[in-house]
Amino acid sequence: MNKNIFKTIMGILFLSLILGCQSGQKSNQPGEKSPTTPNKVKEVMTQQMQNEMTPDEVLEDLMEGNKRYVSGELLKRDLPEQIASTTTGQYPKAVILACIDSRVPVEYIFDQGVGDVFVVRVAGNIEDEALLGSMEYGLGVAGSKLLMVLGHQNCGAVKSAIQKVDVGSDNVTSLLNEIEPAIQEVEGERDAQDKAYFETVVKNNVHQTIEDIRNRSSIISNLENEDKIKIVAAYYSLEDGKVSILENETHEDHNH
Numbered sequence: 001m002n003k004n005i006f007k008t009i010m011g012i013l014f015l016s017l018i019l020g021c022q023s024g025q026k027s028n029q030p031g032e033k034s035p036t037t038p039n040k041v042k043e044v045m046t047q048q049m050q051n052e053m054t055p056d057e058v059l060e061d062l063m064e065g066n067k068r069y070v071s072g073e074l075l076k077r078d079l080p081e082q083i084a085s086t087t088t089g090q091y092p093k094a095v096i097l098a099c100i101d102s103r104v105p106v107e108y109i110f111d112q113g114v115g116d117v118f119v120v121r122v123a124g125n126i127e128d129e130a131l132l133g134s135m136e137y138g139l140g141v142a143g144s145k146l147l148m149v150l151g152h153q154n155c156g157a158v159k160s161a162i163q164k165v166d167v168g169s170d171n172v173t174s175l176l177n178e179i180e181p182a183i184q185e186v187e188g189e190r191d192a193q194d195k196a197y198f199e200t201v202v203k204n205n206v207h208q209t210i211e212d213i214r215n216r217s218s219i220i221s222n223l224e225n226e227d228k229i230k231i232v233a234a235y236y237s238l239e240d241g242k243v244s245i246l247e248n249e250t251h252e253d254h255n256h
Helices: 003-026 049-053 053-071 079-085 128-143 156-163 169-175 182-186 195-216 216-226
Strands: 094-098 118-121 146-152 230-236 244-246
Touching: 049 118, 053 146, 053 244, 079 094, 094 128, 118 128, 128 195, 128 230, 146 195, 156 182, 156 195, 182 195, 195 216, 195 230, 216 230
Parallel strands: 094 118, 094 146, 146 230
Antiparallel strands: 230 244
């Protein structure tokens, strides 16, 4: 190969290498952020923020988060920063009583971060003394503004209760018996294969739990009567991830 041609080729390669390095350095200048990389949320709930939010604003915040979840546009969070910020205290805005179902990742479906919500979970989203005490703590002591009871599509606990499943465990039987009142109030043949009937029981069970909470907890009932908190019934769709607020069609509306 002619020496001059060889030198020319090597010169071009060397120049390309230099330009490539300069380009890489330019895109990573200190303090600069890529326009396609969104800022991560570092903010966490503070006592002042909790105090200033109304129950309706908390509900709106959760439902807006669910819209982001459904659309796949979850907020980017600086989790290490949020973990550090909540080390010395927590001021969650809401208490959410949900089923243990693994397909209902509560914080995710409302796009909430560290310290944003209390999550109480039990099969069939029912209430007992320990769960009532947990909810009373969240609302009456820690200052949360909203109590949401969240049922979900195709709930296995409700299905088992309809079918009167017996696995030889007094604990399971006791749990399923908590759902029985909601079943008894729904008209129609007791058939878990009937999708319309099944889902009606699922939703009625949410309302039944709320009624039981009001009857069994004077603390929560009084907070609601004083408009310090809001209690809402909700339903999660496994098919599309949407959360909908349930109207009370079976039980009487609660009046202050």
